[in-house]
Amino acid sequence: MTEKQEKILAAALSLFAEEGYRSTSTSKVAKRAEVSEGLIFRHFGNKDGLLEAIIQLGEEQAKLLFADIIMTTEPKEVIRKFIEIITKTSQNKEAIAFWKLQFKIKWELEIYGKHKTEAVEQALVKAFSELRYLQPEKEANLLLTLMDGIATRFILQENFDLDETIEFLKQKYKV
Template sequence: MTEKQEKILQAALELFARDGFSSTSTSKVAAHASVSEGLIFRHFKNKEGLLEAIIKEGEVKARTLFADIVLESDPKEVIRKTIDMVLNISSNRADLEFWKLQYKIKWETEKYGEHKMEPLHLALTSAFTKLGYVSPELEASLLLIINDGLATRIALQKGFECETLTSFLKEKYQV
């Protein structure tokens, strides 16, 4: 991806999150990115193409974020790393802003691919199975829903501290 394409995507991400997808025109994105509107059409075809590219970028970042967890063989570490994932995101300012914007777009457009969570869900299900949980698939789903809730609170509530809750989860799962 070229530097200009990245500028366009960053501008679109910021504007979609701030003003809403439906209220943001490609001309606004072009002005915000300091490029011609024609360049947007050349690289992304239309506004929906921009949205798809942003969502794909989120999926790539999610796979990168999950890679260490999915490759982990120790079941307790899989669970601990999943819990810590929210803390890791919230401690990196650039990552936090990116994920905040992704969440806002997810809520407005309903184009959030739950499939991107599947590798993490499978790793957690396997971990809970190895640890002898009665309903490993449900435990995996529950932990992912809790993490999603924590991420939502971090995105919506400035200064939200999730350390107490993540510590509680680690105690609950004994990791």
């Protein structure tokens, strides 16, 4: 990706997060990125193409976040690493801003990229199966849903006690 493409994506991320996808025009993105609007069309086709590039970037970031979890073989470590993933991400302001946008897009456009979490869900199902949980698929789905809710609360709720919540989950699952 060129430096200008990165500037365009960064500007779009910022504006979509501030104003929403529907309220942001490509001309605003171009102005913020200090490029011509034509350059946006050349690289991304249109505003939808720009959004698709941002969503794709989110999918790539999710794969990077989940890679270590998926490669882990010890079941309790799989669960622990998944529970701690938000703590790891919360220490990086740029990552928080990036994921905040991903959540905002999900709600504004009513899209949910379930495929982003399929590999980690399979790893969790396997871990819960090996630990002899009665319904490993439902347990994995519950943990994914809890973590989605925890991430939302962390992003939106001022003074949310992330550490206490993560510690509670680790105690609940004995990891």
